[in-house]
Every structure is written in C-alpha cells, then in structure tokens.
Amino acid sequence: MELVIEADAATERLDAALARRLAGDDLSRSRIKALVLDGRVAVGGRTVTDPSAKIAAGAAVAIDLPATAPAAPGPEPIPLAIVHEDAEVVVLDKPAGLVVHPAAGHASGTLVNALIAHCGASLSGIGGVARPGIVHRLDKETSGLMVVAKTDRAHRSLAAQFADHGRTGPLERAYLAVVWGVPRQRSGTVDLPIGRNPRDRETMAVVHGAHGREAITHYEVLETYGPAQDPVASLVECRLETGRTHQIRVHMTRLGHPLLGDPTYGTGFRTKVEKLHRLAPQAAAALEALGRQALHARLLAFEHPKTGRTRRFESDPPADMASLIEALRSIG
Template sequence: MTFEVTAGEDDGGIRLDRFLSTRLEGVSRTAVQKALKAGLVTLDGRTLSANHKTRVGEVFRGSIPPPEQLSAEPEDIPLDVVYEDDDLIIVDKPAGMVVHPAKGHARDTLVNALLFKGKTLSDAGGDELRPGIVHRLDKDTTGLVAVAKNAAAHASLSAQLKSREMGREYLAVVKGTLKPPVGEITKPIGRHTVHRKKMTVSEARSSGAREARTLYETLEFFPGIPASLVKVRLKTGRTHQIRVHLASVGNPVMGDEVYGKQKSPLIARPALHAAKLTLVHPSSGKTMVFEAPLPADFERLLASLRSRPRRG
C-alpha cells in the first residue's frame, strides 16, 4: 500500500514508527519499521529512521510492502523422531526450532521438517500452517512434541490436552531457591499491555488473563550460584507459562533474557526442557510414556553448576 500522511497540530514530537503505525489502518509498528529500514518512507525526498521525531506539518510519503504469504513447504531439516505409528509422531525438538510457520518464522520449522520426510499430518485443526499440531514448545525450549497424523488422533490428543489427561513434565534450571521447595503457582496469565509479544501475570483475571496452574518440585540446589534444578508439571497450557510463572515468584529460568532480563554466561537460551510426555494412545487406549534425554547444553550447565564451590 502507498500512503501520504501529514502530522497534525497534536502530532509533534512522536517517534515516526509509532506515529505511522497509529495512522495507517491495519499496519503494525513492525511493518512500519521494516519499511523505514528499507528506505521506503520519505520526507521531502529524504529517507528517515524509525526514531525520527515528527514536527507539525511534515508530510510523509511512502509504501508498505504486502505481508509475507506464509505456507508450509517441505524442507530438509534434521529431526529426531522418537516414536511413530499410524496415528501419531513424537518428536524431540531441538533448541532454535519453531514448531510451525508463523509471522517472522516462515521456514525451518518442525512442520517443514516433517513434511519433507513425507509424513502425513492431520488437517483437522483447519490451519494449513499447523497440520497435526496439538501443542507447542517455545522456539528455544527443547524436548517432546506430539503430532497427530489423522483427524481421529488429533481430536483425541486435543481432548486429552484440554482435560489435562495428557501429562507434560519439564526440567528447568532457575535462579535462586524456590520457597517452598515444592508447590504450585496459580497466577492468571495474559498478554502484556505494552509489550505485545510478552506475557505477564495478573493478580485478577482481567484484561484477558486466563487461569494458569504450574506445579513444581525442587530436585537439586546449587549453592555456588545459587540456582536450582526444578521439575515442572503443567496443569494448563498458556503461552510462556513456565517462564512467566517462575519469573513471577523471583526465580526466572536461567538464560531467559525476556523474563529473566539478563543473559547467562553458562547457557545461551532458557534452560527449559520438555523431558516427559504421557498420553493415552488414540486407537489402542493404552497409556504411553515418552522421555527425552537432556540436550548437551543443559548437561554442560548442570556440570558447571555442580562444580562451583559454595559461596562465602
């Protein structure tokens, strides 16, 4: 789309990316920033940066490229398939892999890898970008993901997830000591009002916040940092739930720059691993338990923590 926008009497002193995103209907601030970076927005023939402060009477002209058209295409990506039969696939997802194509992550996803391997995936969800996807893991969370191969399996696994019959157990390394060492966090979770890609806890179920329940158990304490190895079980499945809940009680996941607000020299991602998955097979009705070993970076982190002497 092309545009011409004039800064009115009340529009002075506003960052240009913010100003244009509020004036251009249906255009995100990110899309505006990309257009500015590409030199597609001008003032009197001059290109501008996103942090340009508007002045009353300035006339901005430019164009916003159409949004990227997403599709799930086969890609030759290594993938660790833990189990497969006619109904489902269990994958041990590596760090750095998004589960399905989405805005900003059009390629190199778990779905792309499965399609390349010729896997037949369920289309019961009605979303061609998420065939067979029943639940997700964050990009940098490692571990087990269940994928449905047909509509019946998709319905069964989705129902188990909703009824909390599907068991999901994680291992995490957190900063500090959880008090009490065994417990449950029950704070509702909703989208952050300012930073829309982040989630946050809410003391009241308002502003779209939804019930969230996280059970935890401290397995090992490392006094040299201090830090703790924690087993976590999800009773609900909100976006970033474990990371948000643990950060909310003062024990963010180590390596989590979003909710822990700082990098860790010991691990380059959040130290979170989906270690165990329990489900009822859609056809046989048998309970199945899958476990994924800790990835190498997580093992190195634990070795480093165990080798550090107690402080003081």
C-alpha cells in the first residue's frame, strides 16, 4: 500500500512530518521511524532511510505500508466476558485463573491468545503486528475489569493515561479486597515504594531506596465481619494511584491486614492463623472454595481514545468471592 502526502513546512524532519500528517491513521512515530529505517519511505521518488532527514515544502513522500504481520501468540477459542467492544478497545471482565500475557510457563491459554481469536481481523495492529495492546494487567488469580487496545491510536492513548495514573485525566481503578482484621484507620493512604523482594525475587515487597518504585494506594473499609470489638475480617475498597505489581496485596500486608486466601503474602501472619479458627464453618468452606486471594477489580474508567468521552464500567464480584462475602456476613 502506498500513501502520498505533501510536506507543508519549509524544512521539517521526515519522521516528524509523517507523524503530524498521519496522526489519525494509527501510525505512531516509533512505527513511522521503523518504516523509514526499513527503507519503506521515499521522498521525491528516492528511498530515504534517515528518520531525521530534512524535507522541503512541497516534497512528495510515499510510504509503502506492509501488510500487518500475524501475532506471535496463536489464537485460542477461550471464552471471554466482554463488557464493551468497539473499533478501538475491548473492555472485559477477566476471570480468576486466566494469565494475561504469554510468558515462561504460560506459553498458551492466556488472555492474549483469547483476544486474538475473539478480535480476528478487527485488530489493526500494534506496532505493525496484529496483537491486542495490553496497557495494564491483573494477577492471574485476580478477577475483574480490564481494557485492551485494538489499534495503535488506542494503545498510545491508554498507555499515556495509565502512565499518568489518573492524576490529570479521568482514569479510575477501584478494587474490592477482603482482608484479615480491620485497619485501625477506616480510610487512609498507603504511600510506600514497592520493588522486588531482595530475599525472594519471585515476590514484591516494600523497598526503600533506588530499587523501590513509587506506590500509592487509597483504601476505605466498607464492611466488617464478626464481633464489633474484634472483627475477624473486613471488605476494603482500594483505589490505585500507581500500578505496581501486587501493589494492593503488598500494601495491605504491610498494614498488617493481608488478603484472605493470598498464598504469597498472607502466610506467616499470626493474625491469620488465630482468626482462621474463628470463621464459621460456612465462611471457612467459602474461603477454601475461593482458593485464591480475595481481590476483584470492580471499577474502571478511562477516556475513550477516539471520542474523548469518559467511559465508566463496574463489575460485581464473581460467584466465588460473592459467596465468601455472604458467608462472612453471617458471622456473629
């Protein structure tokens, strides 16, 4: 495919001129640079491979756009709970147990594989490859709302919004977590940096210094379960101001209130062992049936990449977590 444009600046960098003129055509500047370096751009009929080359006003620029390459992961017919879909984005309710992206130990059976199969030809390509744009993730055993980009334009817009963490835009992320005990302050903010655990590289931890990255979680206790003077557990809403790996799990654990069912951060706490026997049989059975951390991404809001309108989505906890909450409500 060839696209001819006219440069309209006296002298302008080739990549900048193309990015400006093709801003609405799902071609990022990095993608344009790659096309130039690959010899797919000609100025006045001559191939130019320097993205910074200056072009004169009125120069005819031709771009040879290659066909979108197939994605490396293969399509797999995995059922998805699609909440919303249009030409730019897919919003879905991820079930617990589904890995988001192929990685070591999870080469297939992932959300990416499922989305490639679901979207098919509607994926216009991210960076020239027919793949969904993952701009944020949920842990394998965390359920809830995610948004995925289908185009370069959507990928750029959503990536910028998540990088900004909603500080200057409409991005919102809220989670429901069931934790052991009740935080002393019913609402508050945990502002502690997170990084790889120096004692266990497979986990995250509060890490100060150069190896810790800013991590901010706002929380509010919504319900408590058990005797008023000494509740056994509580339902907490957590809102993210940053998006670090395992952020909520690490922060709530640092407060002394790990998530119920968390196999990584909830072990080794005396409070957990002491409180476990206080669960009514129904609640204990529901926790065992849950078999994962009690965490659900219930709210997601963002600015639509094309329309500029704020889209807001909410999701109730899935059946396993809902059963746990109902069973905890029955504790006297």
